[in-house]
Amino acid sequence: MLVDDIKNDILINELQLGDKLNQCIHHKxxxxxxxxxxxxxxxVRAHSQFTLPITEDVSFASDEENLRKLFKLPLEQALALDGVDNIQAFNQADLIQGNTLSDLYLTNALKPVPLAFRNDIKFISRDVLDNTSLYCQKKHENKDEGDKKVNSRLSFKAEEWLNTVNESMKHTVELRV
Structure with missing residues (x-):
């Protein structure tokens, strides 16, 4: 018998069975x-196709600072200004007016200018809000005012609802009779 040949170990994958599955198919x-x-x-997590090979060689930590040093990358471009003293970085009109775009490109590569002037995470420009639905616009306006009426759940009074259903059923039964 084929099953008698199997050890008393727990069977995890088909490799432990060898060619016994194939023999069962051929012998019907x-x-x-x-x-x-x-x-x-x-x-399923124990099957071999779902396990990843274990790699022992971890030569460096993959945090952002080490990767920047390894690939000799410049500083990260900030999303917004940190303080008022960084406003001068946005003043690049003289480079554009002087038609020195290569200087502008080099300056931005060495010292990246923040992407936005504002450091308000919750700020959404009016252009973006105008492209949303009225519900979304009202929700954003009421969030600023502290009014939670738009976001709050409606109160459900089950007894009143059941009484209304009961009354309507009585009314339909009276109409049929």
Whole structure:
């Protein structure tokens, strides 16, 4: 019998069965085939195709600072200004007016200018808000005012609803009679 040859270990994948599944198919032993498949573990995470190989070689930590040093990258471009003293970085009109775009490009590569002037995370420009639905616009306006009426859930009074359903059913029964 094919099942007797298997050790008393827990069967995790088909490799432990060897060619026993193939033999069951060729000998048309459907019950043995079903039994062998049922003996495999039902935890999919234990199957070999879902396990990743273990790599021992971790030569450096993959944090952002080490990667910037490794690839000799410039400082990260800030999303917004940190303080008032950084406003001068946005004053690049003289470079554009002097038609020195290569200087402007080099300056931005060495000292990246923040992408936005504002450092308000919750700020949404009027152009963006105008392209949203009226509900979204009202929700944003009421969030600033502290009014939670738009966002709050409606109160549901189950007894009143059941009484209304009961009354309407009585009314329909009276109409039919």
């Amino acid at each position: 032993e459907r019950s043995q085939f079903s039994l062998l498949l049922a003996m495999l573990t039902d935890d």
